Amino acid sequence: MRTPSIHKVIGLIPAALIGAWLAIPATVSANVITDWDAKAIDAVAPLASAPASPYTPYAAYRMMGIVHAAMFDTVNSIERRYQPYLVQLPADSTTSKEAAAAAAAAAVLATIDAKTAAQMKRELVSYLASMPDGMAKSEGIKLGETVAAKIWEARANDGAEGPDDYRPRTTPGVYVPTPIMRGPMWPKVKPFAMVSPSQFRPGPPVALDSVEWAKDFNEIKDYGAQKSAKRTAEQTETARFWLVAGPVAYHPFLRQLAIAKEMDVVDSARFMALGGIALNDALVAVLDAKYHYNFWRPVTAIRNADIDGNPATDIDSTWQPIAETPMHPEYPCAHCILSGSVAGVVKATLGTGDIPEIAMTSPTASGVTHRWDNVMAFAGEVANARIWSGFHYRSSTRVGTSMGLQIGEYVVMHVMQPVMTSSR
Numbered sequence: 001m002r003t004p005s006i007h008k009v010i011g012l013i014p015a016a017l018i019g020a021w022l023a024i025p026a027t028v029s030a031n032v033i034t035d036w037d038a039k040a041i042d043a044v045a046p047l048a049s050a051p052a053s054p055y056t057p058y059a060a061y062r063m064m065g066i067v068h069a070a071m072f073d074t075v076n077s078i079e080r081r082y083q084p085y086l087v088q089l090p091a092d093s094t095t096s097k098e099a100a101a102a103a104a105a106a107a108v109l110a111t112i113d114a115k116t117a118a119q120m121k122r123e124l125v126s127y128l129a130s131m132p133d134g135m136a137k138s139e140g141i142k143l144g145e146t147v148a149a150k151i152w153e154a155r156a157n158d159g160a161e162g163p164d165d166y167r168p169r170t171t172p173g174v175y176v177p178t179p180i181m182r183g184p185m186w187p188k189v190k191p192f193a194m195v196s197p198s199q200f201r202p203g204p205p206v207a208l209d210s211v212e213w214a215k216d217f218n219e220i221k222d223y224g225a226q227k228s229a230k231r232t233a234e235q236t237e238t239a240r241f242w243l244v245a246g247p248v249a250y251h252p253f254l255r256q257l258a259i260a261k262e263m264d265v266v267d268s269a270r271f272m273a274l275g276g277i278a279l280n281d282a283l284v285a286v287l288d289a290k291y292h293y294n295f296w297r298p299v300t301a302i303r304n305a306d307i308d309g310n311p312a313t314d315i316d317s318t319w320q321p322i323a324e325t326p327m328h329p330e331y332p333c334a335h336c337i338l339s340g341s342v343a344g345v346v347k348a349t350l351g352t353g354d355i356p357e358i359a360m361t362s363p364t365a366s367g368v369t370h371r372w373d374n375v376m377a378f379a380g381e382v383a384n385a386r387i388w389s390g391f392h393y394r395s396s397t398r399v400g401t402s403m404g405l406q407i408g409e410y411v412v413m414h415v416m417q418p419v420m421t422s423s424r
Contacts, residue, residue: 321390344408
């Protein structure tokens with residue numbers, strides 16, 4: 001999907017266009033960063049759910065990462081508490097951080113397509129309408145759009161729109177399934193913070209003739225089957241809860257935590273940007289490993305257990321998982337690395353895994369609310385869910401979670417570091 005430049009789709013909004021707005025009462029401690037995170041998730045939803053595309057839902061995560069990097073560098077240009085992610089522009093301390101961050105987010109999201117560009121212009125006008133006109137506001141809008149353009153330019157040729165060059169393994173004349181693979185170009189995408197896509201590449205999956213393989217195989221065969229006799233109702237609910245894909249799975253967790261911790265605008269911007277960057281780098285890392293090892297999914301392994309060379313595994317030619325298996329190789333677990341990266345960011349930023357209780361719902365489990373007061377419990381639930389859904393082996397979930405924790409910590413330690421001053 002080729003997208004136009006920011007300045008072609010959203011320009012500086014004149015003060016005369018800022019109309020009246022009936023403000024919705026804000027959630028306690030919510031701010032411009034968390035407000036526009038929610039707006040961004042709505043805006044990228046079509047990217048996350050577009051059918052038959054090798055770019056989804058990863059394009060949505062990428063867009064969220066760019067949005068949050070732009071909002072952070074914008075507000076941090078006004079109040080310079082941290083090293084910039086990429087851009088630091090001159091800005092008067094009286095410049096409105098609210099106008100600047102909102103304009104930055106809207107400008108990035110406007111690049112999705114013409115319809116979204118028009119929607120973002122309306123959203124920005126509406127959001128800033130209660131703010132009095134003046135230099136603080138107009139300079140904030142200008143700053144946000146300028147920073148957003150620079151961040152967008154830096155990511156414009158990052159490889160996310162590279163070719164789908166995945167080559168299915170077959171023999172001459174033999175049919176193989178033909179659906180479009182997910183993210184085959186992502187192993188070549190430029191990371192946001194990592195040195196290279198393979199920086200955190202793990203060792204290979206467990207050997208097929210090992211005791212561990214048989215244990216993993218038989219666990220998922222029993223508990224991940226569509227009509228499992230061993231999986232409990234609660235486990236089934238959890239499996240379906242985490243069938244959710246795209247930023248809506250993890251950004252609300254980070255957003256609620258920023259609100260619960262009563263972070264100010266700059267700290268919220270940094271925290272959400274760290275999360276967005278870690279999630280993106282986790283995707284690059286996990287897809288690098290997946291396509292490098294090209295390891296078979298449970299639905300393939302269980303239907304071909306007679307060729308794995310392990311006497312402790314038995315074939316079931318009709319076995320199916322709880323839902324449609326995602327179209328990329330199995331190892332390691334992607335949801336696990338994503339939840340692990342969130343946990344890594346939280347632990348490295350807050351200094352603890354204990355958090356105020358976070359409650360979330362899921363579009364794939366209607367009427368269900370899950371709650372956590374520890375990020376490792378959160379990541380552990382995700383890992384179990386991918387086993388109970390029939391998508392990932394136990395060893396793969398452990399490796400994925402561990403990779404995510406490392407990447408989350410790495411991001412926190414290597415970008416947007418506090419500015420050291422003599423007073424500190």
